[in-house]
Amino acid sequence: MIETVERKQWLRALMLMVFFLGSASVVGILFDLIGFPETNIVIIYLFSVILISRFTLGYAYGITASITATLLFNYLFTVPYYTLTVDNPSYFITFGVMVTTAVITSALTIRTNQNKQHAEEREKEAKALYSLTSRLTDAVDISQIISISIHIISEVLDCQAACVPFDHKGEPAPFFLQEVGANKQVKIELKEPQELKDQILNLRNGYDASSEDFHDWPIYGQDHILGVMRIPTENARALDHTHKRLLLSMIENTALAMERVYLAEERLKSREETTQERHRGNLLRGISHDLRTPLSGIMATSEMLKEMTDSEDSRYSMMEAINNDAIWLHSLVENVLSLTKLQDGRLILKKEKEALEEIIDEAVRQIKKRSPNQRITVSMPNELILIPMDSKLIMQVFINLLENAIKHNPSAAPVDIEVQKDSEAKEVTVSISDQGQGIDENDLENIFQPFYTSSSKHADAYNRTGLGLAICDSVIKAHGGQIEARNKKDKGAELIFTLPLEGEPNGKAE
Known part of the structure; x- marks a missing residue:
């Protein structure tokens, strides 16, 4: 197709050269018969060269016309006539001036013509991009963007463009949308979506021409591919540099519009999730506040009834079970309240320098109330370790981690607490480990997520609510530390967290 177009352009240029030079020769003969001077005939030939340069493309035609005009002038109007020989040497100067003038004039005319053509192409390109951009601005979803894009591209490139979203x-859709007529678009099944995806992903630049029916241009977003613009093979091969540049510009505008829609959808989804999270937090907070008072009463009453009942009495175990469950529910309520405050950013850290040993002793004492038979070993430096912390929150971290370890620990095995001070890093590392079966590898990355529970029995701590470790993670990070979980080499799991020895001023927990 390209060769056919070039052949037509060459034939048109040849016909124009024959017409204008022939006309100039006829007029020159008339001028010679009338007796006009030769300079007038030279001007006629120069004018014909200008016209040829004006209506043809490229310097080759203008230069060829300039030389041909000089030869015609020599053949028809210099002695001896009808030959290319010259008797008068002064004619060589005339021929030289004539060729030089004709070439320069032709070059200037061609340059002007090309500038005009480039200006028209830029104007056409600007109009096409403006039309595409203005219509894409009003598009509200991806299907509209694709429909508008292939319609405009089909009009500008005079083809039946298509697009795979x-x-x-x-992942590519199992179809592509193609313009098949004036304001008519159809969905066509995409036979090998995965093959198309692989070809596009391996494409670093340009386009893919492996298909017999289409040349495919990728539509890239910031993070991933958004689609593929398809131009029929015959039309794609006929595209010159200008039209390819225009096509790439329109594809970029399409990508920007698609990115805008995707970002708007993500913002809407994020807003909905935020609203749902706020409603969930308000609900949990309200329920937790309503449960606090009756749970405190149940705990106190059950504890009092236990003390009033002989341990051999059959009712004692029932009261003990009620008391333990009430304690667990109260701990759950405190965890829910702390979590909602942390997520809302309303939890104020009240940091004071506290002795870490006292915090650990108090946490162990409270755990012993619930699990009196559980052995807990503590290993820490002999020196007094003072850490700026919110003692209530750090106490809750120790209790949650100890409950988690006890939950997974064999009844006869101890739970170990180990404290190490790193003076150079200016932080304290605390390790709480058990001798259970460890944590499933699939759960290690997720156990600190709120409400995460595993299908295995080694999930989050107490009664598998999925809250205890999430609260520990938030509290430790609010204090400027880090927390992680890992399995020990021999047996069991280990939860490790750090606390800085020099803390930030009091403020909201992030």
Whole structure:
């Protein structure tokens, strides 16, 4: 197709050269018969060269016309006539001036013509981009963007453009939308979506021409591919540099519009999730506040009834079970309240320098109330370790981690607490480990997520609510420390967290 177009352009240029030079020769003969001077005939030939340069493309035609005009002038109007020989040497100067003038004039005319053509192309390109951009601005979803884009591209390139959309995960749709007529678009099944994806992903720049029916241009977003613009092979091969540049510009505008829609969808989804999270937090907070008072009463009453009942009495175990469950529920309520405050950013850290040993002793004492038979070993430096902390929150961290360890620990095995001070790093590392079966590898990355529970029995701590470790994570990070979980080499799991020896001023927990 390209060769056919070039052949037509060459034939048109040849016909123009024959017409204008022939006309100039006829007029020159008339001028010679009338007796006009030769300079007038030279001007006629120069004018014909200008016209040829004006209506043809490229310097070759203008230069060829200049030389041909000089030869015609020599053949028809210099002695001896009808030959290319010259008797008068002064004619060589005339021929030289004539060729030089014709070439320069032709070059200037061609340059002007090319500038005009480039200006028209830029104007056409600007109009096409403006039309595309203005219509894409009003598009509200991906399907509209694709429809508008292939319609405009089909009009500008005079082809039947098509587009394959990709989803958020970068997977191609099983179809492509193609313009098949004036304001008519159809969905066509895409036979090998995965093959198309692989070809596009391996494409670093340019386009893919492996298909017999289409040349494919990728539509890239910031993070992943958004789609593929398809131009029929015959039309794609006929595209010159200008039209390819225009096509790339329109594809970039399409990508920007698609990115805008995806970002708007993500913002809407994020806003909905935020609203749902706020409602959930308000609900949990309200329920937790309502449960606090009756739970405190149940705990106190059950504890009092235990003390009033002989341990051999059959009712004693029932009261003990009620007391333990009430304690667990109260701990759960405190965890829910702390979590909602942390997530809302309303929890104020009240930091004071506290002795870490006292915090650990108090946490162990409270755990012993609930699990009196559990052995807990503590290993820490002999020196007094003072840490700026919110003692209530750090106490809750120790209790949650100890409950988690006891939950997974064999009844006869101890739970170990180990404290190490790193003076150079200016932090304290605390390790709480058990001798259970460890944590499933699939759960290690997720156990600090709120409400995360595993299908295995080694999930989050107490009664598997999925809150205890999430609160520990938030509290430790609010204090400027880090927390992680890992399995020990021999047996069991180990939860390790750090606390800085020099803390930030009091403020909101992030």
